[in-house]
Amino acid sequence: MSGTSGAGVPSGVVQNSALSFVAQAQPTSEVPPSTADPGSGGSGEPNTETDRLMPAGLKSLYDACAKVYPAQPNPLQVTTRLKYWLGGQDPLDYISMYWNPGIPEENIPSHWHYVSFGLSDLHGDGRVHPAPAPGERCSGYGLELTFRLASAAREPPLWPAALLQQLARYIFTTGNKFCAGDHVSWHAALDGSSSRVRHLLVADESQLPPADTPHGAVAFLQMVGCTSRELRAAQRSSGFEVLKALSDDPRCGGRWLVTRAERRASVRVSAAARRAAHLAGVSARVRWQRHTGEEQQSSALSPSVERQIKETLQRGLSSMSDRGTEGHNMSTDSFEMSSIERALPQLPEMMQGSWSGDRDVEYLDGVHLMLNAEGASLLPLAIDGRVLQDRHFTWRQGARAVTILPPSVAGALVCARQPYACSGDWLQILISPDLAKEMSQQLSVLSRLAESDSESDGETEKSPRPRPPLVFSWPAHRLTLSVLHDTEILY
Numbered sequence: 001m002s003g004t005s006g007a008g009v010p011s012g013v014v015q016n017s018a019l020s021f022v023a024q025a026q027p028t029s030e031v032p033p034s035t036a037d038p039g040s041g042g043s044g045e046p047n048t049e050t051d052r053l054m055p056a057g058l059k060s061l062y063d064a065c066a067k068v069y070p071a072q073p074n075p076l077q078v079t080t081r082l083k084y085w086l087g088g089q090d091p092l093d094y095i096s097m098y099w100n101p102g103i104p105e106e107n108i109p110s111h112w113h114y115v116s117f118g119l120s121d122l123h124g125d126g127r128v129h130p131a132p133a134p135g136e137r138c139s140g141y142g143l144e145l146t147f148r149l150a151s152a153a154r155e156p157p158l159w160p161a162a163l164l165q166q167l168a169r170y171i172f173t174t175g176n177k178f179c180a181g182d183h184v185s186w187h188a189a190l191d192g193s194s195s196r197v198r199h200l201l202v203a204d205e206s207q208l209p210p211a212d213t214p215h216g217a218v219a220f221l222q223m224v225g226c227t228s229r230e231l232r233a234a235q236r237s238s239g240f241e242v243l244k245a246l247s248d249d250p251r252c253g254g255r256w257l258v259t260r261a262e263r264r265a266s267v268r269v270s271a272a273a274r275r276a277a278h279l280a281g282v283s284a285r286v287r288w289q290r291h292t293g294e295e296q297q298s299s300a301l302s303p304s305v306e307r308q309i310k311e312t313l314q315r316g317l318s319s320m321s322d323r324g325t326e327g328h329n330m331s332t333d334s335f336e337m338s339s340i341e342r343a344l345p346q347l348p349e350m351m352q353g354s355w356s357g358d359r360d361v362e363y364l365d366g367v368h369l370m371l372n373a374e375g376a377s378l379l380p381l382a383i384d385g386r387v388l389q390d391r392h393f394t395w396r397q398g399a400r401a402v403t404i405l406p407p408s409v410a411g412a413l414v415c416a417r418q419p420y421a422c423s424g425d426w427l428q429i430l431i432s433p434d435l436a437k438e439m440s441q442q443l444s445v446l447s448r449l450a451e452s453d454s455e456s457d458g459e460t461e462k463s464p465r466p467r468p469p470l471v472f473s474w475p476a477h478r479l480t481l482s483v484l485h486d487t488e489i490l491y
Contacts, residue, residue, distance in 0.1 A: 057123060091169060100113045132216055148259060184199060284371060
């Protein structure tokens with residue numbers, strides 16, 4: 001899933017109503033932000049009327065921030081013209097921007113610290129988040145997002161606020177929550193420039209511990225900018241390993257993981273040969289159909305795929321895009337655990353728990369699998385780092401999912417005699433050791449599909465990068481793979 005941004009700030013900064021006002025933090029969500037003086041900084045005097053008007057969930061988060069920034073009771077703040085519960089498009093009520101002087105003697109630079117308010121339940125009256133189920137302790141989604149941008153400027157750049165708002169829209173739209181160790185493939189300079197910092201890693205917040213609010217617990221997750229090289233390292237080893245390397249290098253983040261948008265260097269993460277990958281699955285454009293035997297080893301598309309493309313174009317490609325107005329297409333949900341329950345948190349209940357069990361299963365004679373370029377770029381990792389290491393890997397698009405797995409994974413729907421099985425929108429593909437070795441050799445070139453032109457690090461390309469559409473076929477196994485453009489895969 002690739003996406004680019006034009007020069008300057010991302011288009012979301014212009015169009016996003018959350019960025020229409022910059023003001024001091026307000027005592028209540030109903031006070032117009034334009035009534036405050038953006039530069040006064042506030043008196044810091046206690047205000048009982050403020051305490052009475054401020055929603056309880058919001059006040060708890062403000063109090064948590066006040067422990068870190070006691071001298072900034074009224075930080076600069078981005079807010080929305082039209083609240084989400086009134087039909088607005090921006091789910092975050094507020095994004096506060098605190099000035100942090102850093103700790104120069106410890107190589108922690110001065111920076112702006114952005115904190116979101118709205119992924120958790122601020123109000124507790126059901127206007128945004130439903131009441132939690134019995135036994136649940138999370139407030140709303142149970143998290144808020146933060147971002148640290150190295151800067152000496154007296155006014156905070158607004159693009160990180162747009163970034164957090166877009167990430168919040170993704171969570172509200174899909175229900176997929178981030179966890180520390182995850183990554184977000186952004187495929188565009190975060191600040192809209194020519195920066196090499198083009199993706200995000202997810203870490204536990206450096207200074208804000210989890211908070212208890214009247215509506216439940218809230219964890220603060222820090223979004224950390226990373227380069228394409230660092231993203232690939234996180235995919236092939238562990239997001240935690242890359243975060244550790246960033247924290248150890250003052251040029252690339254330091255102990256508080258401060259994002260330096262202008263940096264050119266990437267940290268190096270040593271990878272042990274043939275080590276099992278932590279990444280167990282990703283979101284991607286994915287589809288499948290029965291193997292017809294007509295596919296050939298060429299870049300030509302099958303008639304059925306060509307028909308799908310024409311139908312998509314007729315209905316309007318814009319309606320099939322995940323990108324919205326921002327020009328970015330996130331591939332998120334990197335899964336740091338090997339359990340199928342963690343890898344597929346949003347699948348229907350019949351796909352949760354055990355792999356098999358009582359459910360309708362259809363066995364197929366063969367499969368034609370279709371992936372977009374970014375999803376396909378992880379096939380070498382899925383084969384070498386997962387299947388050949390006796391582990392499974394999953395691509396997911398909404399409720400639809402495809403899992404490839406070796407024979408050693410117990411409890412699966414598939415077996416050696418019936419290697420292709422689907423249950424509803426979940427397809428399982430058994431990859432035998434011989435097939436895995438064959439696929440490893442043929443698909444190694446696909447790892448270059450997601451390489452960024454912005455970060456060659458002086459390396460010269462020895463061969464042209466592969467471009468979709470591509471077709472790979474293993475006739476003896478009645479298995480075909482097509483790598484297509486995002487818009488060529490229907491929902």
